[in-house]
Amino acid sequence: MRLEDLNYFLAVAETGHVGRASEQLGQTQPALTKGVQRLERELNLQLFERTPKGMVLTTVGQAFFERAREVRFAMDQAVREANDLHLGKVGMLRVGVPPNYADYFGTTCALLLQQRPAARVQVTIGLNDRLFAALRVGDLDLCISAQQTPSAPDFDQQALFSDNLHVIAREGHPLFLKPRLQLADLAQAAWLLPGRKVVARRTIDARFTENGLPPPNVVVESSSTSFSMVSMVRATDMLTVATESSMKRPESRGLRAIPLREASWPRRMGITTRRGSYLSPLALRFIEMLHQNKPAL
Template identity: 45%
Template sequence: MSIRLDDVDYFLAVAKHGKVRRAAEALGVSQPAITQALHRLESEWGFPLFFRSSTGMQLTPAAQPFYERICKLRSGLDDAVKEASDLHLGERGLLRVGVSTLYIQRVFVPAALELQRQRPAARLRLMFNLNDRLQEALHAGDIDLCISALPRVVHEDLTPVSLLDDPIVLVVNNRHPLLKIAELRLEDLSDESWLLPASTVNIRREIEGRFAEAGLPPPRVVVEFNNGTSGQLNPLIENTNLIGLMSESTLNSTAGAGLKALPLEQGRFIRKVGILYRNTAILSPLAQRFIDLVHGQHS
């Protein structure tokens, strides 16, 4: 069996975009080139790859599991090429780490200091962002691993390393009228104004889910942020009646001065923090050493 790598890339592009035209535009090649590649693959493999219709192209049942395996193999090949390139360019000592800003001081810095002591030639390239954005970067291969809140359902291509629990709580200023209610209920929060992350962020969806389960409309968000964390916005909570979010560890630090957690069980969200890395990629010795250091400091 002789298969051209370009043909495989064309197949993956059509599966991703659903149309030959879109795949050709994305790859910068002609539509006939992609059509011919698909014919070669179907002839070589002996089964049809796509259902073709006026609305687009869909993988056949036989091609679907094949597509998933090819994706992993292609990703592994890209990683192997990168590793060889890194060796050639002397970049073997580069580790790309994504970190949620909540865990820079508590998790990342101690391990990075120890790594620098043990591997003084090691170089770190950092990305700070929200959990969701870090995991997108990890899937895309832009970082080697990330330190963040672990998703409730971990993608099959990722391996989690659990480190610690850091629950999220609803917080208000310590003079907020809600704190005077003897037995606070979720419905008491219905008419309040909120400071929350964008609706694409997991914790926002969890909050809205709890309101929906209670038959309540979603929180009325008057301040929304879509990058980083709300840490720099804490003065808005402290000096207004906005309801916001904060990790328990942050609330118990100097950053939580002037704020209190609402005494509401439904306002507490269990969050596990850990490391994620791609199990389809080649984990360098430097990355493995860093993971061991982080895990050892929190085991």
């Protein structure tokens, strides 16, 4: 089996189209078509259904795709490890960071670059749905994230610090005047929240479901942290969630946590890596420094 044929197959499977895959790889469409056909002959399997709209993986092809992607990931890891050895343990570090913890990352990264001035760092800022997806396909070495319970089977987690989550509202919100506030009262409010794939959103939805309530009425869904849009919360009766560390910032002025036990969640932040992946000496040193420079919350 030729390695280039495997790469051709993966590119076509990921794009669903020979033309787009050829542009991505810088190869001609006939070369990709021949490579995929050659691979199918060698495996004696039909990997794709050819349709007018593109290439669709068969059931067997989907299973092979999952395994082949793992092989490519392992090859990429082997190349990175060899390059690290060749370059004297200096290399590229790729880190995913939620917006709320960019300062913590930046301070620690500055210390790392003082110690390793030849190092290079790529930073992806985003919520954990985006970061976990990038981690799974090998585009990140590690990310700072809320810890999942239980952890996903393909991830390893290292706890760093606690930063609990609270439902918040503007000062003077009618909920603060209710004599016997209940979670059901929050279910009737309008909300600003991140998307459904984000851990914080799933945690909130689960709390409402556990109490026999419908999920929050999300009026505004944000691809960033809810706290980045607190001006909207401050100017309306919408509810959102924020971490304890966020509530200590100057921008939280005029906002309060809802005084209800069910409206808060314990949360640990930590380091997430892909299970079994290669971590360069640079990545391992950065992880050490993240532990040494944990923020005082």
